[in-house]
Amino acid sequence: MDGRLLALAREEKENIRREAVRTDRLRHERVYARVPEVQRLDRQIAALIPQAAAAALGGGGRSVEDLRRESLDLQARRAELLVENGWPIDYLDGAWDCPRCRDTGYVQGRMCACLKKLYDKAQAQDLSALLKLGSESFGTFELGLYDDRPDPASGVSPRTQMETVFGICYDYAVDFGKRRENYLFRGGTGLGKTFLSACIAREVAGQGYSVVYETAVGAMAAFEEQKFSHDGEAAARADALVRRICECDLLILDDLGTEMVTEFSRSALYTLVNTRLLDKKKTVVSTNLTAAQMAKRYTPQIMSRLEGEYQVLSFAGTDIRVLKKERGLD
Numbered sequence: 327m328d329g330r331l332l333a334l335a336r337e338e339k340e341n342i343r344r345e346a347v348r349t350d351r352l353r354h355e356r357v358y359a360r361v362p363e364v365q366r367l368d369r370q371i372a373a374l375i376p377q378a379a380a381a382a383l384g385g386g387g388r389s390v391e392d393l394r395r396e397s398l399d400l401q402a403r404r405a406e407l408l409v410e411n412g413w414p415i416d417y418l419d420g421a422w423d424c425p426r427c428r429d430t431g432y433v434q435g436r437m438c439a440c441l442k443k444l445y446d447k448a449q450a451q452d453l454s455a456l457l458k459l460g461s462e463s464f465g466t467f468e469l470g471l472y473d474d475r476p477d478p479a480s481g482v483s484p485r486t487q488m489e490t491v492f493g494i495c496y497d498y499a500v501d502f503g504k505r506r507e508n509y510l511f512r513g514g515t516g517l518g519k520t521f522l523s524a525c526i527a528r529e530v531a532g533q534g535y536s537v538v539y540e541t542a543v544g545a546m547a548a549f550e551e552q553k554f555s556h557d558g559e560a561a562a563r564a565d566a567l568v569r570r571i572c573e574c575d576l577l578i579l580d581d582l583g584t585e586m587v588t589e590f591s592r593s594a595l596y597t598l599v600n601t602r603l604l605d606k607k608k609t610v611v612s613t614n615l616t617a618a619q620m621a622k623r624y625t626p627q628i629m630s631r632l633e634g635e636y637q638v639l640s641f642a643g644t645d646i647r648v649l650k651k652e653r654g655l656d
């Protein structure tokens with residue numbers, strides 16, 4: 327489970343619990359104000375509890391059975407009063423949203439279904455916010471969009487090439503927990519790099535891993551804010567994002583090469599790539615740059631990490647955005 331999302335879900339559950347406690351208090355106040363006898367009965371019922379405890383230990387003047395009968399009589403009278411005055415019989419039994427766990431989120435140390443539901447919701451919101459996740463999933467990936475005529479240079483058709491790429495990505499995502507690879511998606515605009523990273527993100531996040539999607543521009547901006555912002559709140563937010571970028575189980579770093587290259591961004595990128603490698607956290611980077619263009623842009627340090635520790639997947643075909651427009655699909 328992703329600790330950050332779990333914290334979000336627990337915070338929401340805690341708000342629900344607090345609201346239930348408040349509602350319960352208001353209900354008691356309302357009933358006591360209108361029917362004071364209910365409050366009197368509640369006090370009498372409460373007063374019987376220590377007596378019953380004493381009786382159970384063999385002390386006190388009255389028998390357990392006697393006390394129990396009196397308590398039940400008082401409770402019945404109280405229930406009558408509630409119903410007579412138009413309230414549900416369980417009106418004062420707690421305003422829990424989830425009676426199973428009384429809104430604590432746990433039942434005997436195990437996560438309650440209500441908290442799991444909030445966790446799933448937090449996860450879905452998180453991913454769709456980051457990725458603007460649409461219909462991208464392995465199931466909607468269309469191989470038919472890639473040309474099946476062999477490329478004259480390689481002799482391999484884009485479709486065959488992409489079938490291989492798709493298979494590698496699929497296996498990687500499905501088996502994420504056992505895999506160690508990092509990938510570098512390389513290829514021109516509109517070949518499905520972002521699409522396929524979104525498929526991986528959805529699948530891996532669905533398994534409960536923490537997944538962060540960021541463009542290189544967004545990631546570098548976070549590093550910069552963290553370091554240089556004078557606005558405390560913005561700096562703290564950037565700091566949290568940088569930490570997630572460095573620490574999440576899977577980072578999708580999209581569009582490497584579109585960010586401005588400065589001394590600072592080079593060192594930030596190195597930190598990012600290197601930290602994740604040292605911590606054995608997996609990363610999928612995509613880029614429109616060729617190997618030669620990358621070598622020109624980035625330091626040998628960065629290049630040696632990427633070349634040594636990332637497997638390159640070359641995307642082939644023609645710009646699918648253009649294709650879809652021509653076919654009137656968009």
Ligand SMILES: Nc1ncnc2c1ncn2[C@@H]1O[C@H](COP(=O)(O)OP(=O)(O)O)[C@@H](O)[C@H]1O
Nearest residue numbers: 466467468514515516517518519520521646647
């Ligand atoms: N295999 C595919 N099946 C269906 N739609 C695709 C596929 N690949 C890409 N697309 C669509 O084509 C457009 C460009 O894809 P995108 O992943 O953004 O390309 P890239 O990131 O390589 O520039 C997007 O609208 C995307 O949804």
Ligand SMILES: [Mg+2]
Nearest residue numbers: 519520580581
């Ligand atoms: Mg893209």
Ligand SMILES: [Zn+2]
Nearest residue numbers: 424427438440
């Ligand atoms: Zn519950």
